[in-house]
Structures are given as structure tokens and as C-alpha cells.
Amino acid sequence: DVKVTQSSRYLVKRTGEKVFLECVQDMDHENMFWYRQDPGLGLRLIYFSYDVKMKEKGDIPEGYSVSREKKERFSLILESASTNQTSMYLCASIVRGGETQYFGPGTRLLVL
Amino acid sequence: AQKVTQAQTEISVVEKEDVTLDCVYETRDTTYYLFWYKQPPSGELVFLIRRNSFDEQNEISGRYSWNFQKSTSSFNFTITASQVVDSAVYFCALSEPHDYKLSFGAGTTVTVRA
Numbered sequence: 001d002v003k004v005t006q007s008s009r010y011l012v013k014r015t016g017e018k019v020f021l022e023c024v025q026d027m028d029h030e031n032m033f034w035y036r037q038d039p040g041l042g043l044r045l046i047y048f049s050y051d052v053k054m055k056e057k058g059d060i061p062e063g064y065s066v067s068r069e070k071k072e073r074f075s076l077i078l079e080s081a082s083t084n085q086t087s088m089y090l091c092a093s094i095v096r097g098g099e100t101q102y103f104g105p106g107t108r109l110l111v112l
Numbered sequence: 113a114q115k116v117t118q119a120q121t122e123i124s125v126v127e128k129e130d131v132t133l134d135c136v137y138e139t140r141d142t143t144y145y146l147f148w149y150k151q152p153p154s155g156e157l158v159f160l161i162r163r164n165s166f167d168e169q170n171e172i173s174g175r176y177s178w179n180f181q182k183s184t185s186s187f188n189f190t191i192t193a194s195q196v197v198d199s200a201v202y203f204c205a206l207s208e209p210h211d212y213k214l215s216f217g218a219g220t221t222v223t224v225r226a
Contacts, residue, residue, distance in 0.1 A: 106155040
């Protein structure tokens with residue numbers, strides 16, 4: 001079974017802090033994604049990566065950056081957290097040529 | 113641009129009732145995939161089904177069934193004889209094969225009362 005893990009289930013940070021959200025997948029997938037989920041908006045794509053060191057902006061990249069130094073790990077970085085970044089963050093991965101993304105358990109981030 | 117619309121925000125039913133979740137999509141592509149995911153209270157998205165745009169055959173899996181109609185750009189999901197464990201948020205999504213990105217609907221919260 002594909003396993004996607006995220007470093008924290010719950011996180012509380014202060015405005016202005018730098019925040020790192022980590023995602024690890026164990027199936028050698030080339031493609032990895034970060035989404036945020038907000039009520040009434042569904043999931044929206046922040047960033048994605050097709051391979052190591054590669055990254056592409058999604059629909060809402062402002063205020064975020066990412067890092068993909070190793071194939072299994074995709075990090076989402078909030079350079080200076082703001083209250084409007086309070087949300088649920090979900091990571092996903094898919095193998096090249098695959099048809100289905102597999103999701104991690106999500107991180108609920110609260111920015112005070 | 114792709115767009116997925118789930119017009120129903122919340123549905124509440126009593127156990128054993130059937131419930132149908134609507135999903136309407138927009139895309140300019142002739143090849144695409146449609147998905148349904150379930151998100152229980154624990155938060156993790158669970159994959160339920162994927163449908164290729166060339167395959168309009170309806171599918172049944174236990175108490176779940178899906179009706180894909182290309183003519184109306186709809187991919188509806190029915191839970192038959194609902195159970196309390198079906199309580200969750202259900203998302204419909206669409207992707208283009210060449211870039212894997214998923215476009216999600218807003219989700220429908222299903223509450224099944226005992």
C-alpha cells in the first residue's frame with residue numbers, strides 16, 4: 001500500500017513565524033503535491049513537483065514556497081505565517097504515468 | 113480551465129436511506145479522469161473511484177454506485193442504505209492525464225443519523 005505521511009497532525013504557530021510542513025511518501029513516486037483545504041472551497045493546489053529539485057506553482061502559491069531535495073520528501077514552507085494561512089494542509093503523491101493521487105492524513109495549522 | 117461543482121453543501125439522512133451526491137464538471141479536454149474521494153472525520157482523503165472519460169459505464173461497488181453521463185457532464189455518486197460510518201465529506205475531482213493536477217469541488221458533507 002502507498003503510504004504518505006505528514007510530520008504533524010496539528011500545529012499552532014504565531015504570526016510571522018517560519019513554518020515547515022513535511023511530507024514523505026514511501027513508494028518512489030515522482031510527483032508530489034501540496035493542497036490546502038478550506039470550508040466551502042474544497043482543496044486548492046498550492047505547489048507541486050514532478051521530480052527532485054523541480055517545482056511548479058499551483059493555483060494559490062502566494063505566501064508559500066516548497067523544497068524537494070529528495071524524491072521521497074516534499075516540504076511546504078510558510079515564510080512568514082499569517083492568520084489567513086490557518087487551514088488544513090494535505091500532501092499527495094502519484095507515480096509517473098499513474099492515475100490516482102494518494103493523500104496523507106493532513107496537518108491542521110492554526111496561526112495565532 | 114477545469115471546474116468541478118458540487119451544489120449540495122450538506123446532506124443529512126437517517127440510516128438506511130439512500131443518498132445521492134451530485135457532481136457537475138467543466139473541461140475543454142476530451143481525455144480526463146473523474147474521481148470521488150471520501151474524507152472521514154480523521155481527515156485523510158480516501159480514494160473511492162476513478163473514471164476515465166472514455167468509459168461511461170456505470171459502476172457499483174457494494175453500497176456505492178456511480179453514474180457518469182458525459183452528455184450532461186455529470187458524475188453522480190449514490191450511497192444505498194446509508195450507515196453511520198458513511199458520515200464524511202465527499203469530494204468530486206477532475207484531472208487531465210498529462211499533468212496530474214486535481215481540480216476539486218467544494219465537497220458535500222454527509223451526515224447519517226442513527
